[in-house]
Amino acid sequence: AQTVTQSQPEMSVQEAETVTLSCTYDTSESDYYLFWYKQPPSRQMILVIRQEAYKQQNATENRFSVNFQKAAKSFSLKISDSQLGDAAMYFCVLNTGGFKTIFGAGTRLFVKA
Amino acid sequence: DAGVTQSPTHLIKTRGQQVTLRCSPKSGHDTVSWYQQALGQGPQFIFQYYEEEERQRGNFPDRFSGHQYPNYSSELNVNALLLGDSALYLCASSLVVVRNTEAFFGQGTRLTVV
Numbered sequence: 632a633q634t635v636t637q638s639q640p641e642m643s644v645q646e647a648e649t650v651t652l653s654c655t656y657d658t659s660e661s662d663y664y665l666f667w668y669k670q671p672p673s674r675q676m677i678l679v680i681r682q683e684a685y686k687q688q689n690a691t692e693n694r695f696s697v698n699f700q701k702a703a704k705s706f707s708l709k710i711s712d713s714q715l716g717d718a719a720m721y722f723c724v725l726n727t728g729g730f731k732t733i734f735g736a737g738t739r740l741f742v743k744a
Numbered sequence: 745d746a747g748v749t750q751s752p753t754h755l756i757k758t759r760g761q762q763v764t765l766r767c768s769p770k771s772g773h774d775t776v777s778w779y780q781q782a783l784g785q786g787p788q789f790i791f792q793y794y795e796e797e798e799r800q801r802g803n804f805p806d807r808f809s810g811h812q813y814p815n816y817s818s819e820l821n822v823n824a825l826l827l828g829d830s831a832l833y834l835c836a837s838s839l840v841v842v843r844n845t846e847a848f849f850g851q852g853t854r855l856t857v858v
Contacts, residue, residue, distance in 0.1 A: 637786075666846075674832065676787075676849035722786055732777065732847065734786040 633658045635725050637735035644713045645743050651698075652708045652738045654723030665699070666724040667708045669717075670737075679721070682706065710740075718742045746771075750835050750850035757825050757857050765820040765855070769837030770848045776818040777847065778810060779834040787834055793818050794840050822855075830857045 634657045644650035656665070667679040682690045682699050690697050694714075698707045710717055723735040749768045757763050769776050775794045779787035789802035793812035812818045816837075822829055832854050836847040 668849075674852050676834065676836070678846045681846065732789060734779075734788070736786045 633660075633725060633727060633733050635723050635733050635735035637721075637723050637738050639738045640736070641739045641741065643741040643743060644710070644717075646713055646715060648713055649709060649711045650713055650740065652710075652721050652723075652740070654706045654708070654735055656704050656706060656723070656725045656733075656735075658704075658725060658727055660727040663725060663727040665697075665706045666726070667695070667697070667706075668722045668724055668734075669719045670722065671716075671719040676722075680708065713742050715742050715744060748835055748837050748848050748850035750833075750853050752853060753851065754854045755856070757855065759825055759827060759857055761825050762821065762823045763825060763855060765822075765833050765835075765853045767818045767820070767835030767837075767850060769816050769818070769835075773837035773839055773848070774816055775838045775840045776812060776816065777836045777838070778818070778820045779836065780804070780829075781832040781834055781852070783831070790820070825857045827857050830855060 636655045663684045665682045669677045669679050680690050680692045680695050682697055689699050694711045696709045720737045720739050722737045725733045748770050751766045777792040778790040780790055781787040790804050791801040792799050796812045807823045809821045832852045834852045835850045838845045838847045
């Protein structure tokens with residue numbers, strides 16, 4: 632079975648500081664994709680960053696970067712220079728190339744001014 | 745581009761009733777997935793449609809069924825509603841041929857069963 636675990640139900644960060652959200656996953660597939668999605672109070676799920684498992688280089692998108700440890704099956708998200716607009720639920724997502732996508736339970740991020 | 749649109753945005757139904765939720769995918773997308781998101785939880789995969797067929801299904805009972813039309817739009821039907829079916833239902837569209845494709849989500853339909 633494929634699973635995604637986000638062990639931090641809530642996180643808090645001061646504006647302009649850096650925060651890291653944790654995610655571990657389990658799959659027997661060797662080829663898969665990992666994503667971080669953000670869900671603000673508006674409910675619209677938005678892609679933050681994606682990582683192909685075959686790529687060793689960690690993905691980066693502006694202030695967002697990941698630490699992908701394939702052997703440890705870990706995929707954490709680092710948000711640098713946090714902004715008030717970063718406050719949202721963040722979901723770690725696993726896609727093994729089939730039609731099914733597995734979401735973690737989410738981490739709610741609070742950003743303090 | 746309107747992106748993924750879902751209707752209605754909110755819905756209140758009584759236990760035992762049936763409901764149909766609708767989704768129009770992003771222009772150019774051919775695959776539609778449905779998710780159930782209970783309050784405070786992550787989305788749970790219900791099923792996915794491609795070429796008008798259900799391709800894969802999550803752990804949901806047969807009360808949950810769907811359909812995809814030739815224009816790629818999709819419906820989610822839930823029969824014999826239970827109180828536990830109250831949730832946000834999300835539709836996501838993507839391109840099946842692109843394996844690491846970004847899924848675009850609609851804003852969801854909030855279903856309340858009373």
